[in-house]
Amino acid sequence: MPLLSITDLSTHFRLPDGALRALDGVSLEVEAGETLGIVGESGCGKSTLGKTILRLVEPTAGAIAFDGDDITALPTGKLAPYRRRAQMVFQDPFASLNPRHTVAKILGDPLKVHGIGGLHERRRRVEDMLRRVGLGPDALDRYPHEFSGGQRQRIGIARALILEPDLVICDEPVSALDLSIQAQTLNLLARMKADLGLSYIFISHDLSVVRYFTDRVVVMYLGRIVESAPTRGLWARPLHPYTRALMASVPDPAQGRIALPLKGDLPSPQDIPRGCRFHPRCPLATDLCRSSEPELRDAGDGQSIACHHA
Amino acid sequence: MSHPALSIPAFAVPHAITPLLEVQDLQVHFGSKPAVRGISFTVHEGETLALVGESGSGKSMTALSVMGLLPDGGRASGTIRFAGRDTSTLSPAARRALRGGEIGMIFQEPMTSLNPVMTIGAQIVEALRQHQPLSRTAAKARALELIDLVRIPDPKRRFQDYPHQLSGGMRQRVMIAMAVACGPRLLIADEPTTALDVTIQAQVLELLDRLRRDLSMAVLLITHDLGVVGQWADRVAVMYAGRKVEEGDPSALFALPLHPYTQGLLRASPRLDDAQHYTQGPLTEIPGSIASAAGQDGCAFAPRCPQAVAACRAAVPSLRILESGRKVACPLAHQD
Numbered sequence: 001m002p003l004l005s006i007t008d009l010s011t012h013f014r015l016p017d018g019a020l021r022a023l024d025g026v027s028l029e030v031e032a033g034e035t036l037g038i039v040g041e042s043g044c045g046k047s048t049l050g051k052t053i054l055r056l057v058e059p060t061a062g063a064i065a066f067d068g069d070d071i072t073a074l075p076t077g078k079l080a081p082y083r084r085r086a087q088m089v090f091q092d093p094f095a096s097l098n099p100r101h102t103v104a105k106i107l108g109d110p111l112k113v114h115g116i117g118g119l120h121e122r123r124r125r126v127e128d129m130l131r132r133v134g135l136g137p138d139a140l141d142r143y144p145h146e147f148s149g150g151q152r153q154r155i156g157i158a159r160a161l162i163l164e165p166d167l168v169i170c171d172e173p174v175s176a177l178d179l180s181i182q183a184q185t186l187n188l189l190a191r192m193k194a195d196l197g198l199s200y201i202f203i204s205h206d207l208s209v210v211r212y213f214t215d216r217v218v219v220m221y222l223g224r225i226v227e228s229a230p231t232r233g234l235w236a237r238p239l240h241p242y243t244r245a246l247m248a249s250v251p252d253p254a255q256g257r258i259a260l261p262l263k264g265d266l267p268s269p270q271d272i273p274r275g276c277r278f279h280p281r282c283p284l285a286t287d288l289c290r291s292s293e294p295e296l297r298d299a300g301d302g303q304s305i306a307c308h309h310a
Numbered sequence: 311m312s313h314p315a316l317s318i319p320a321f322a323v324p325h326a327i328t329p330l331l332e333v334q335d336l337q338v339h340f341g342s343k344p345a346v347r348g349i350s351f352t353v354h355e356g357e358t359l360a361l362v363g364e365s366g367s368g369k370s371m372t373a374l375s376v377m378g379l380l381p382d383g384g385r386a387s388g389t390i391r392f393a394g395r396d397t398s399t400l401s402p403a404a405r406r407a408l409r410g411g412e413i414g415m416i417f418q419e420p421m422t423s424l425n426p427v428m429t430i431g432a433q434i435v436e437a438l439r440q441h442q443p444l445s446r447t448a449a450k451a452r453a454l455e456l457i458d459l460v461r462i463p464d465p466k467r468r469f470q471d472y473p474h475q476l477s478g479g480m481r482q483r484v485m486i487a488m489a490v491a492c493g494p495r496l497l498i499a500d501e502p503t504t505a506l507d508v509t510i511q512a513q514v515l516e517l518l519d520r521l522r523r524d525l526s527m528a529v530l531l532i533t534h535d536l537g538v539v540g541q542w543a544d545r546v547a548v549m550y551a552g553r554k555v556e557e558g559d560p561s562a563l564f565a566l567p568l569h570p571y572t573q574g575l576l577r578a579s580p581r582l583d584d585a586q587h588y589t590q591g592p593l594t595e596i597p598g599s600i601a602s603a604a605g606q607d608g609c610a611f612a613p614r615c616p617q618a619v620a621a622c623r624a625a626v627p628s629l630r631i632l633e634s635g636r637k638v639a640c641p642l643a644h645q646d
């Protein structure tokens with residue numbers, strides 16, 4: 001049984017001028033101990049997917065099952081045990097840390113809320129976690145604004161890990177970090193995974209990080225999955241035209257400027273193109289693509305794609 | 311697509327070779343705690359200088375000092391010259407006019423620097439009207455152009471959105487639109503593309519680069535993305551614990567880093583070409599943390615440096631200029 005299983009999950013935001021389909025029928029599974037990467041252009045619904053899985057945003061349709069339990073319809077008051085086991089590292093560490101709380105309180109509160117340990121035990125755990133994310137004990141009595149961007153990101157990571165959850169959704173956890181702290185943080189996440197048997201959903205736009213850190217990858221486009229594959233297989237054989245374009249856009253310190261393979265803008269999720277949603281930007285688009293939306297289909301070796309022609 | 315008109319410079323550049331921005335021996339303290347320990351650099355008109363370095367090394371505080379926007383409790387000393395004028399001699403009103411007018415800044419934290427209860431359209435309009443005599447309608451038209459310029463789809467609709475309705479990357483692009491709204495002569499961009507995927511990142515950087523060329527805008531680019539530095543910067547300065555430890559041409563510096571910190575930084579990167587995977591082993595770290603620099607005499611990197619010798623702890627290594635033009639603050643570093 002997978003640790004997490006979501007089926008046909010949709011999240012539409014109701015706006016004055018119509019619905020915005022941020023997430024539009026996504027199904028995926030995460031096995032215990034697995035790291036699933038999520039990639040896709042800005043605005044394609046990655047953060048919304050993460051927040052919906054944790055019920056921080058309510059789904060419009062679909063189902064979420066965690067460890068066999070249906071979470072979709074659980075009343076908010078009964079979510080506490082789930083939230084202890086499933087945590088999130090938020091994309092914007094500035095907005096997600098309470099500016100009036102010290103680091104000691106930010107990290108200690110989750111333990112207190114879930115009734116873990118006495119005062120001493122909690123303090124010990126907080127100090128231990130701070131050390132693991134590379135911050136000294138002098139951080140304890142300081143406030144979030146006294147830290148640099150990367151230091152705040154690590155406080156967010158410490159807060160998500162302190163409850164020793166089973167699933168952590170990491171939304172761009174290392175994108176604010178320089179390479180050496182990024183390496184330390186990825187090594188830390190890998191160590192925690194080995195120590196605690198964690199699973200991760202790892203959202204990142206940095207493809208070199210995704211390739212290094214994930215076991216399987218899901219590529220999203222405008223609220224949908226267009227390709228899903230084991231990490232190694234995806235780099236060996238990217239099939240979807242969108243995936244190929246993404247991979248060709250990576251800058252390299254050793255290289256000069258690259259020509260942009262992907263032209264045009266991501267359409268608005270309030271105006272999703274008919275047929276294949278990628279067709280206005282796709283070099284392979286045909287009439288079929290303009291009229292009928294491709295379903296995700298098996299392409300062998302654990303890979304699946306939603307494309308008529310690839 | 312058009313871009314915002316040039317604002318009229320408040321004071322002329324006295325001499326063409328005077329750098330647009332000249333920072334000399336800048337120090338920033340929070341109480342007795344140093345955040346920046348004497349950094350000097352220049353940025354010329356039309357030039358992009360990248361600032362990279364360890365998280366917490368003082369990059370943002372350096373940028374905020376130039377803007378005169380240090381957070382409470384922060385004290386700066388040293389000289390900052392903009393277009394030949396010492397900014398400390400400017401009146402508060404002249405400094406305010408500089409910010410958002412001739413100097414635009416993209417802040418590292420998009421959510422806290424946008425007003426949560428104002429639509430993004432209204433915020434861009436306000437930013438424009440603060441510095442330019444525009445009518446409401448003209449400002450709105452310009453704001454729509456700017457939203458389009460930073461590649462946010464459907465500008466008319468987005469104009470009405472509040473910050474929380476935007477994705478992380480869109481908020482970052484709104485910040486960029488506001489920073490370039492008045493056609494600044496210097497743009498300070500603190501991690502402008504961290505929340506952006508590769509395709510949008512490339513589009514946004516291309517946009518900044520076009521503004522740089524068309525308006526001779528100078529750019530101080532803070533980023534930890536060395537791929538971005540390699541592609542877009544004319545020069546790169548590496549910071550560690552509040553000091554500049556190395557500076558040079560980006561491709562030469564990445565091909566042959568000379569300072570032990572820069573060497574460690576480059577080794578830490580997961581490289582796409584050799585397909586490293588976490589199951590095969592950890593990434594190469596620089597052991598220890600920047601916290602070890604506190605109270606350290608001599609080279610701040612010594613507690614973590616694999617090449618440290620006793621002499622390194624005696625005095626702060628000075629920045630030497632090598633034959634190739636590279637600058638490096640380590641007496642053991644040499645080029646052969």
Ligand SMILES: Nc1ncnc2c1ncn2[C@@H]1O[C@H](COP(=O)(O)OP(=O)(O)OP(=O)(O)O)[C@@H](O)[C@H]1O
Pocket residue numbers: 013020022040041042043044045046047048049091269474475476477478479480505507
């Ligand atoms: N609370 C909200 N109200 C209205 N629209 C929203 C809300 N949250 C997100 N959206 C919209 O949903 C879409 C998906 O946003 P989301 O934050 O999930 O994107 P993302 O893939 O995480 O992008 P990024 O890489 O930029 O972080 C966007 O068009 C965004 O504007």
Ligand SMILES: Nc1ncnc2c1ncn2[C@@H]1O[C@H](COP(=O)(O)OP(=O)(O)OP(=O)(O)O)[C@@H](O)[C@H]1O
Pocket residue numbers: 145146147148149150151176178340344345363364365366367368369370371372381382383418
């Ligand atoms: N308001 C503050 N009060 C006290 N110390 C501060 C404050 N703001 C920053 N600092 C400290 O100043 C040092 C430099 O911070 P700065 O934000 O300039 O780092 P940075 O190089 O921009 O790092 P990052 O890459 O993580 O953004 C850090 O050690 C930080 O903890």
Ligand code: SF4
Pocket residue numbers: 240241242276277278279280282283284285286289294306307308309310
């Ligand atoms: S279905 Fe057609 S338009 Fe869509 S990705 Fe495939 S070829 Fe391109």
Ligand code: SF4
Pocket residue numbers: 569570571609610611612613615616617618619622627639640641642643
């Ligand atoms: S001065 Fe010494 S400690 Fe500092 S970087 Fe050079 S070798 Fe290392």
Ligand SMILES: [Mg+2]
Pocket residue numbers: 046047048091171477478479
């Ligand atoms: Mg996001």
Ligand SMILES: [Mg+2]
Pocket residue numbers: 148149150369370371418500
């Ligand atoms: Mg910073």
